Amino acid sequence: MGGDGSPPTGPKDGRADPPESLQAKEAASEMEYRKAISTFDLKKMKAEREKIAMVTAYDYPSALLAERAGADVILVGDSLGMVVLGYDSTIPVTMDDMVHHTKAVARAAKRCFVIADMPFLSYHGSIDRTLENAARLMQEGGAKAVKMEGGREIAESVRACVRAGIPVMGHIGLTPQAVHQLGGFKLQGRQPEQARKLIDDALALEEAGVFGIVLEMVPEELAGLITERLQVPTIGIGAGRLCDGQGLVYHDLLQYASPLKPKFVKAYANVSEPIVEGISAYVREVKSGAFPGEDNVYHMDGAALEEVAGLYGSGARGE
Ligand code: KIV
Numbered sequence: 001m002g003g004d005g006s007p008p009t010g011p012k013d014g015r016a017d018p019p020e021s022l023q024a025k026e027a028a029s030e031m032e033y034r035k036a037i038s039t040f041d042l043k044k045m046k047a048e049r050e051k052i053a054m055v056t057a058y059d060y061p062s063a064l065l066a067e068r069a070g071a072d073v074i075l076v077g078d079s080l081g082m083v084v085l086g087y088d089s090t091i092p093v094t095m096d097d098m099v100h101h102t103k104a105v106a107r108a109a110k111r112c113f114v115i116a117d118m119p120f121l122s123y124h125g126s127i128d129r130t131l132e133n134a135a136r137l138m139q140e141g142g143a144k145a146v147k148m149e150g151g152r153e154i155a156e157s158v159r160a161c162v163r164a165g166i167p168v169m170g171h172i173g174l175t176p177q178a179v180h181q182l183g184g185f186k187l188q189g190r191q192p193e194q195a196r197k198l199i200d201d202a203l204a205l206e207e208a209g210v211f212g213i214v215l216e217m218v219p220e221e222l223a224g225l226i227t228e229r230l231q232v233p234t235i236g237i238g239a240g241r242l243c244d245g246q247g248l249v250y251h252d253l254l255q256y257a258s259p260l261k262p263k264f265v266k267a268y269a270n271v272s273e274p275i276v277e278g279i280s281a282y283v284r285e286v287k288s289g290a291f292p293g294e295d296n297v298y299h300m301d302g303a304a305l306e307e308v309a310g311l312y313g314s315g316a317r318g319e
Pocket of ligand 1: 075078214247249
């Protein structure tokens with residue numbers, strides 16, 4: 001202690017204290033580490049009935065803004081195929097696409113728990129291939145967990161990943177990678193037989209070791225039945241109010257060039273309009289010559305200009 005009871009400052013054991021900025025950096029990274037959300041936090045949130053907020057993001061700025069806005073989980077969804085790459089389903093999305101986008105998100109997301117989707121058929125072949133693909137999303141992409149669509153039929157793949165230390169989130173109900181088998185992007189589980197199958201699938205996934213399950217487009221009542229039977233949290237998207245958390249696609253909730261607005265989506269902003277207005281104003285000013293203005297240009301000093309103009313002036317060439 002110092003003479004006034006304060007902690008001692010200055011050299012200890014003959015070594016100088018690290019510079020102030022280094023100490024501050026270490027403290028900041030310690031805070032960052034402590035605040036980073038884990039699968040344990042998500043389970044605790046379920047136990048304490050604190051709702052989990054998940055949003056998709058696909059690049060550095062969207063992840064940065066989701067993190068700033070206080071989201072708990074960022075999903076690098078293969079929905080990127082539809083909202084970012086312009087496909088009409090998630091089926092064309094590749095492992096390389098997922099790794100590329102996950103890398104950008106992981107660079108921005110320090111506190112949010114980042115989950116990356118395993119794309120179409122990347123976890124249905126051999127267990128070795130499934131593990132290699134999941135490993136790419138974590139090692140190259142920087143994801144903290146992966147998500148797989150399907151029920152009992154993928155339990156072996158889930159188990160193998162979990163045994164290897166890879167956290168897996170399940171996804172049942174409307175599974176967009178199976179859109180052609182399901183006959184469209186439709187509500188699932190309205191009939192008793194289908195509902196029973198979804199409950200069994202959820203239990204099988206939990207038994208296989210998932211840390212959470214996305215329930216997409218199922219009736220609220222069924223989502224409630226599943227949620228109360230599971231120890232792990234459920235995240236609903238179009239699954240009503242009884243799930244442990246909610247998820248929405250970034251471009252849907254912000255109405256960012258996202259033309260479809262299914263009933264379950266709530267638009268919290270419409271960013272398309274200000275973006276189009278901004279770009280239109282720019283185009284108008286380019287056409288009229290108003291941009292760039294004096295504030296946007298760089299100048300040479302007079303002597304340098306004279307020297308260069310002299311070299312390239314009319315008399316200089318060819319003499
Ligand atoms: O790809 C995605 O964005 C998803 C959500 C719809 C849950 O899987």
